[in-house]
Amino acid sequence: MTTAAGSNPSEDAPRAAPLAGQSCRRIDGAEKVSGRALYGADFFPREAELFAKVLRSAHAHAKVLSIDTSKARAIEGVVGVYTHKDVGGTNRHGLIRRDHPALVEDRVRYCGDAVAIVVAESERVAEFARDLVEVGYQELPVLGTIDDALAPGAPQIHPEGNVMGDKRIRKGDAEAALETSDVVVRDTFETQTTDHAFLDLEAGIARFDGEQLTIRAAGQWVHEERRLVALAVGLEPERIRIIQPCTGGAFGGREDISIQIYLAVAALHHPHQTVALRYSRAESMIARHKRHALRIHYTLGAKRDGTLTAAKVVVYSDEGAYASTGIAVMRKAASHATGPLRVPNVSVDVYGVHTNNNPTGAMRGFGASQIAIAYNGMMQRLARALNMNPLDLYMKNLIDSGDSVTTGQRISDPTIKECLQAAMDQFHSKPFPSDALPPHLRRGWGISVMCFGLGYGDGFPDCSRVRVAIDEKGVFTVYTGAVDFGQGLPNAMAQIAGTELGAKLDQVHVVAADTGRTDESGSSSATRQTYFTGNAVRMAASELREQLLDIAGVHLRVHPHEISLGPGKSTDPTGFAYETANPDNRASLADLVVEGRKRGYPLEARALFKPRTVPGQAATGPSQGVYHLPVRGPRIAGIGGRRNRRDPRRTAHRLPRRGQSHQSPIGRGADRRRGGPRHRHGFDGRGGHARRCVAEPWLHRLHRTHDHGRAADRSGYRRARRPRWAVRGPRRWRAPVDRRRTGGAVRDLRRYRGGSQQAAL
Amino acid sequence: MSHNTPDGLTGLALTPDTFHLRCAINGESIERDVAVDRSLLSFLRDDLGLTGTKGSCLEGECGSCTVLIDGVPVNSCITLAAQVNGRQVVTIEGLSRDDKLAILQEKFLEAGAVQCGYCTPGLILAATALLQENPEITEEQLIKGVEANICRCTGYSSIVEALRNAHREMHS
Numbered sequence: 001m002t003t004a005a006g007s008n009p010s011e012d013a014p015r016a017a018p019l020a021g022q023s024c025r026r027i028d029g030a031e032k033v034s035g036r037a038l039y040g041a042d043f044f045p046r047e048a049e050l051f052a053k054v055l056r057s058a059h060a061h062a063k064v065l066s067i068d069t070s071k072a073r074a075i076e077g078v079v080g081v082y083t084h085k086d087v088g089g090t091n092r093h094g095l096i097r098r099d100h101p102a103l104v105e106d107r108v109r110y111c112g113d114a115v116a117i118v119v120a121e122s123e124r125v126a127e128f129a130r131d132l133v134e135v136g137y138q139e140l141p142v143l144g145t146i147d148d149a150l151a152p153g154a155p156q157i158h159p160e161g162n163v164m165g166d167k168r169i170r171k172g173d174a175e176a177a178l179e180t181s182d183v184v185v186r187d188t189f190e191t192q193t194t195d196h197a198f199l200d201l202e203a204g205i206a207r208f209d210g211e212q213l214t215i216r217a218a219g220q221w222v223h224e225e226r227r228l229v230a231l232a233v234g235l236e237p238e239r240i241r242i243i244q245p246c247t248g249g250a251f252g253g254r255e256d257i258s259i260q261i262y263l264a265v266a267a268l269h270h271p272h273q274t275v276a277l278r279y280s281r282a283e284s285m286i287a288r289h290k291r292h293a294l295r296i297h298y299t300l301g302a303k304r305d306g307t308l309t310a311a312k313v314v315v316y317s318d319e320g321a322y323a324s325t326g327i328a329v330m331r332k333a334a335s336h337a338t339g340p341l342r343v344p345n346v347s348v349d350v351y352g353v354h355t356n357n358n359p360t361g362a363m364r365g366f367g368a369s370q371i372a373i374a375y376n377g378m379m380q381r382l383a384r385a386l387n388m389n390p391l392d393l394y395m396k397n398l399i400d401s402g403d404s405v406t407t408g409q410r411i412s413d414p415t416i417k418e419c420l421q422a423a424m425d426q427f428h429s430k431p432f433p434s435d436a437l438p439p440h441l442r443r444g445w446g447i448s449v450m451c452f453g454l455g456y457g458d459g460f461p462d463c464s465r466v467r468v469a470i471d472e473k474g475v476f477t478v479y480t481g482a483v484d485f486g487q488g489l490p491n492a493m494a495q496i497a498g499t500e501l502g503a504k505l506d507q508v509h510v511v512a513a514d515t516g517r518t519d520e521s522g523s524s525s526a527t528r529q530t531y532f533t534g535n536a537v538r539m540a541a542s543e544l545r546e547q548l549l550d551i552a553g554v555h556l557r558v559h560p561h562e563i564s565l566g567p568g569k570s571t572d573p574t575g576f577a578y579e580t581a582n583p584d585n586r587a588s589l590a591d592l593v594v595e596g597r598k599r600g601y602p603l604e605a606r607a608l609f610k611p612r613t614v615p616g617q618a619a620t621g622p623s624q625g626v627y628h629l630p631v632r633g634p635r636i637a638g639i640g641g642r643r644n645r646r647d648p649r650r651t652a653h654r655l656p657r658r659g660q661s662h663q664s665p666i667g668r669g670a671d672r673r674r675g676g677p678r679h680r681h682g683f684d685g686r687g688g689h690a691r692r693c694v695a696e697p698w699l700h701r702l703h704r705t706h707d708h709g710r711a712a713d714r715s716g717y718r719r720a721r722r723p724r725w726a727v728r729g730p731r732r733w734r735a736p737v738d739r740r741r742t743g744g745a746v747r748d749l750r751r752y753r754g755g756s757q758q759a760a761l
Numbered sequence: 762m763s764h765n766t767p768d769g770l771t772g773l774a775l776t777p778d779t780f781h782l783r784c785a786i787n788g789e790s791i792e793r794d795v796a797v798d799r800s801l802l803s804f805l806r807d808d809l810g811l812t813g814t815k816g817s818c819l820e821g822e823c824g825s826c827t828v829l830i831d832g833v834p835v836n837s838c839i840t841l842a843a844q845v846n847g848r849q850v851v852t853i854e855g856l857s858r859d860d861k862l863a864i865l866q867e868k869f870l871e872a873g874a875v876q877c878g879y880c881t882p883g884l885i886l887a888a889t890a891l892l893q894e895n896p897e898i899t900e901e902q903l904i905k906g907v908e909a910n911i912c913r914c915t916g917y918s919s920i921v922e923a924l925r926n927a928h929r930e931m932h933s
Contacts, residue, residue: 023873025870025871026870026873026875028878029869029870029875029878030862030866030870031878032875032878032881033853033857033862033866033869033870033875033878033881033882033885034813034853034854034856034857034862034866035811035812035813035814035852035853035854035882036813037878038812039812039815039879041806041812041816042806042812044806044807044812045806045807045808045809045810045812046810046812075775124775125775128775197913198877198879198913199815199817199823199825199877199879199880199911199913200815200817200877200879201816201817246878247877248815248817248877248878248879248880248913249876249877249879249913249914251913280819281817281818281819281820485877486876486877486878486879486914487876488876
């Protein structure tokens with residue numbers, strides 16, 4: 001009803017700043033700080049009736065001759081032991097190629113391959129019985145490195161051979177341009193595999209009621225997971241519902257399916273009982289895909305004045321045992337091979353090679369970050385060869401509007417130069433810390449630039465679907481299939497919707513990532529959700545707004561153009577539609593919903609946001625529109641200092657050379673290593689394990705002083721002194737599995753060979 | 762066939778001995794028989810349903826499972842349930858009563874120090890002990906005091922801001 005009450009909505013609400021852009025409290029924050037939020041493992045004491053455990057392979061590469069489950073079945077409390085024969089569908093999964101058996105058939109290809117699932121009445125019994133499953137193996141030679149896998153006569157991991165795929169880009173004529181360049185620098189970079197190490201271990205529950213299979217487990221793309229489960233276990237997708245619980249981080253590590261298929265297999269064999277499954281940290285490390293280790297051979301040519309002329313890049317990528325998202329990672333690495341640098345002639349060849357290491361797939365940056373180590377490293381080497389300040393060299397060669405990146409895609413209005421300048425200004429405006437450090441630590445700064453394409457790119461269909469509705473109470477709800485694992489997606493979507501609809505944050509609810517209730521919004525990866533789902537929310541909310549304005553127009557007897565939507569005062573339970581020029585003429589949204597229902601308005605709106613990209617070139621010739629908004633700013637970071645070293649994005653690729661003790665969460669890793677007060681490690685005061693997290697490679701150089709790296713260039717980081725305790729450091733980096741068993745999956749960072757620089761001035 | 766289990770969970774007893782445990786959890790007296798090899802973490806979570814305490818590394822490294830035993834922050838994943846016999850245990854559920862959040866919890870929300878939220882309960886408990894003990898605290902001590910808690914989303918600067926704000930409010 002129209003109200004002419006004393007409160008004037010124009011006084012506060014309509015003039016309030018739009019919700020988008022404000023720093024709001026997290027919608028799910030109170031649940032999280034009070035411990036009420038339910039993560040995957042939190043369903044265990046509440047709902048679990050049966051417990052599943054997965055038996056993993058004992059070898060990195062072997063034929064499976066026999067699987068004997070009789071001893072395990074004989075244990076009291078065991079209700080079932082399942083192998084590939086008990087999986088109803090194709091028993092296959094894989095985001096790009098369906099090449100990964102859910103439960104192995106005749107062969108294991110890495111240590112994380114799942115052999116059998118044991119289901120029991122308690123977790124303890126399931127674990128006990130799992131060890132009694134007897135598997136006969138015939139060991140095969142383990143291909144632990146790319147070189148092993150490419151050696152003549154190496155056994156084939158897949159029938160198609162050990163080369164999984166390749167990707168080429170040709171822009172101009174790199175070979176010819178290198179011939180005529182004044183300076184050419186060459187080097188080889190090797191990056192290491194990295195685990196995502198999210199805190200919230202894989203855990204979840206599933207229940208099959210005879211008709212519908214419901215799985216509560218964390219992923220990054222619930223709708224794709226539903227398709228993969230359906231394919232693997234042979235159930236129609238419509239009969240599967242996947243609901244994302246509260247999720248403690250992902251970083252790409254939940255992109256490949258994890259426990260969902262095992263849960264489905266167990267639940268289908270035990271209808272009407274809730275089956276629960278969780279990994280230990282060790283199992284999580286062993287089973288999950290990793291960041292790709294790349295070996296990058298980089299040749300960069302320039303004129304004497306520093307202008308880049310050509311880049312020739314050859315990359316070998318360790319794809320591990322299965323395809324995962326490897327092909328897409330190779331594409332991303334290839335298409336970002338020269339980053340935000342203006343290089344007129346580019347030749348890129350990327351080869352993906354199967355090994356018996358963990359499958360490698362998505363992890364923050366998706367290939368673009370590994371290659372950034374190489375091109376930033378090459379810029380340093382070039383600066384040294386030219387005797388130029390690296391910053392000047394960057395400024396000379398960063399793209400301007402209209403320049404093209406690696407793929408030939410032309411970029412309009414990149415801001416990378418301004419960004420780098422702003423970062424440097426900020427850096428120069430602060431005094432370099434002068435407080436004393438322990439003798440084995442030095443403080444320095446590094447800087448790098450990189451770019452990253454949003455979305456899947458490369459012509460891959462990429463879209464978000466969203467529904468926005470309003471209920472009888474005047475509360476809006478955004479339904480999106482997008483997953484939140486801590487990045488704040490509900491807030492972002494609620495704030496975007498609230499901006500369109502003139503609503504306060506608490507008037508917008510978000511229902512996310514439930515295949516039973518939400519439409520598909522693609523994966524939460526590739527930095528895409530705010531752009532894709534955010535735009536879909538904006539479009540849907542805007543359509544719903546139009547409906548509300550239409551209803552209000554009739555209700556308030558003014559033209560919809562003259563009506564605004566506003567949130568009302570803080571005491572108002574609902575928002576209002578009001579005449580912009582005369583705010584007293586208004587109606588509550590709840591009333592408008594009643595009115596709208598009578599008039600047959602849907603009071604909800606759906607939207608699809610689907611900007612097209614085009615495939616990257618097959619062989620040669622530039623290609624436009626490969627990615628959206630591809631240029632991002634530089635990163636600047638202190639290294640070897642005392643704080644913020646936990647930020648993986650700020651952690652030096654080469655950090656282990658000095659700070660092998662990587663890394664205390666806040667504060668100095670070295671202090672922990674030296675056995676400082678550690679009264680918090682349990683009651684008996686033991687503790688002091690070395691940290692096993694692995695740094696994300698990002699920066700490529702250690703600059704020891706505040707002079708754009710010149711001093712570092714003179715002294716050479718390779719000769720930088722290391723404290724004695726750090727010499728044995730890299731061993732401590734290894735995951736708690738031995739090298740033989742992983743087939744060398746855990747790399748030794750010292751394999752990095754940096755030395756073959758050539759300068760021809 | 763111990764070689765079948767790469768995660769080292771062999772040698773598990775199928776029917777372990779039990780221990781009669783008496784302790785106070787969040788001020789409430791509890792008396793239970795627990796398996797002697799039951800960790801405090803799994804006792805709290807799986808037996809008592811107090812799932813606010815999180816398990817992550819399960820080897821005393823990440824601090825997600827921090828609880829207070831007689832006011833001292835301890836990693837519950839490497840503490841046996843039997844070890845808290847006769848002691849007072851406080852978990853995250855014990856900090857906010859009747860939906861009223863503690864100062865630290867409020868400050869965490871205010872500073873945006875919560876992302877995925879998995880490290881948050883452990884961090885808040887570790888910080889609770891730290892801030893209560895020290896009416897005067899330097900930035901260095903503040904950071905050192907919670908260095909055994911990993912935030913994998915790497916939101917450390919806002920966490921430190923939340924601690925600073927909470928300390929100011931608690932001791933003003």
